[in-house]
Amino acid sequence: MNKLISNISGWKYRHLVKPILFHYPPDDIHELFLSVGKVLGRCRLMRWLFAAMWRYDDPMLEQTVVGLRFRNPVGLSAGFDYRADLVNVLPSLGFGFHSIGTLTNGSYAGNPRPMMQRLPKSRSLLVNKGFKNDGVATTLARLQTVPPLGAIRGVSIGSTNQVYPDFEAMVEDVVSGFQTAESCSLFDYYELNISCPNLRNLENLKEQLASPSGLTKLLTRLQSLGLRRPVFIKLPLERSEDEMRLLLDAARPFDFITGLILSNLAKDRLNPAFHPDEIARAGVGNFSGKPTQARSNALLRYVYRHYHNRFILIGVGGVFSAEDAYMKILYGASLVQLITGMIYMGPQEIGAINAGLVALLKRDGYASVSEAVGTRA
Ligand SMILES: Cc1cc2nc3c(=O)[nH]c(=O)nc-3n(C[C@H](O)[C@H](O)[C@H](O)COP(=O)(O)O)c2cc1C
Numbered sequence: 001m002n003k004l005i006s007n008i009s010g011w012k013y014r015h016l017v018k019p020i021l022f023h024y025p026p027d028d029i030h031e032l033f034l035s036v037g038k039v040l041g042r043c044r045l046m047r048w049l050f051a052a053m054w055r056y057d058d059p060m061l062e063q064t065v066v067g068l069r070f071r072n073p074v075g076l077s078a079g080f081d082y083r084a085d086l087v088n089v090l091p092s093l094g095f096g097f098h099s100i101g102t103l104t105n106g107s108y109a110g111n112p113r114p115m116m117q118r119l120p121k122s123r124s125l126l127v128n129k130g131f132k133n134d135g136v137a138t139t140l141a142r143l144q145t146v147p148p149l150g151a152i153r154g155v156s157i158g159s160t161n162q163v164y165p166d167f168e169a170m171v172e173d174v175v176s177g178f179q180t181a182e183s184c185s186l187f188d189y190y191e192l193n194i195s196c197p198n199l200r201n202l203e204n205l206k207e208q209l210a211s212p213s214g215l216t217k218l219l220t221r222l223q224s225l226g227l228r229r230p231v232f233i234k235l236p237l238e239r240s241e242d243e244m245r246l247l248l249d250a251a252r253p254f255d256f257i258t259g260l261i262l263s264n265l266a267k268d269r270l271n272p273a274f275h276p277d278e279i280a281r282a283g284v285g286n287f288s289g290k291p292t293q294a295r296s297n298a299l300l301r302y303v304y305r306h307y308h309n310r311f312i313l314i315g316v317g318g319v320f321s322a323e324d325a326y327m328k329i330l331y332g333a334s335l336v337q338l339i340t341g342m343i344y345m346g347p348q349e350i351g352a353i354n355a356g357l358v359a360l361l362k363r364d365g366y367a368s369v370s371e372a373v374g375t376r377a
Pocket of ligand 1: 080102116129156317
């Protein structure tokens, strides 16, 4: 019955709702989605209705990872819910976890509009937000008023898109963000975002957070905070295996880093996954969706093979279906995240991915997600 409702919802979203939404600028639709999601999430009846129609639960999907109990492995990736507007509604849509942010120590109004552009033939979004957000303190004060509703919550923190006098000032700014976040109790893990390709104001700095020496400096400072929750590092996409190894060897000695997220947005416009007309017309920014999939999967496999005894991995990039999520799990991801797949396929897709995962696990003889992790790395 649930499958039928989900199929009908998906058809309606793709053929009736999406054509209307895609008629308007993506920046406006994103804001609309956040406002509507916030209002609907406050209503118990709506939450019940969404859960009854779309959410899919199964013990095969449950896992304890980094000491946290995940209802299922599918999460909302950082960047969509940057004001913590959706914390009420996301669990009823079927997400097992979600990431709030990326937040920065100070607030940032965002880069000049348009901050997003659609590339429907490439199944991608062009993103140029530069961490639009209200700052850690304001956003987490808002979160403090919303009790958790069964899904695990993460908070992503990064550096602000401002001109810092030097690298040390940037490190201290990120550290201050974490220090402020520590006083909020209503979330479960951190993401340390060292990989946003939209922060153009940082290009003047000789040192970068995503270099081995820069990362060591940042992690040394963060270590001194004695953070109470697990930390995942969100990694850049377009790094060679050797570059990734050097970066991860820098992170390895820091015990408070429990996991890695692979990966952030794509910069490379020569990527064959782009439709030529769309990439020729694309403005300023970097890309999500299908063009990130092949590279993020290859990195995930590489990192799992070499670091699975040390780090828990979250796979993100181009997940539009259960098969896409399953591939990441087989390559080594304990958890997966997505944004673009939900925008193109509809919110009912989260439950459909979870239902599809159970079917794929059964087909291949696995008793649970954890059993399948890394079996094809
Ligand atoms: C609109 C938008 C905003 C994003 N903002 C952030 C962000 O603030 N922090 C971050 O770590 N990643 C951000 N990302 C990257 C996503 O978290 C994710 O890594 C990437 O989009 C690949 O996943 P997808 O193909 O499922 O969208 C953003 C992506 C999108 C589409």
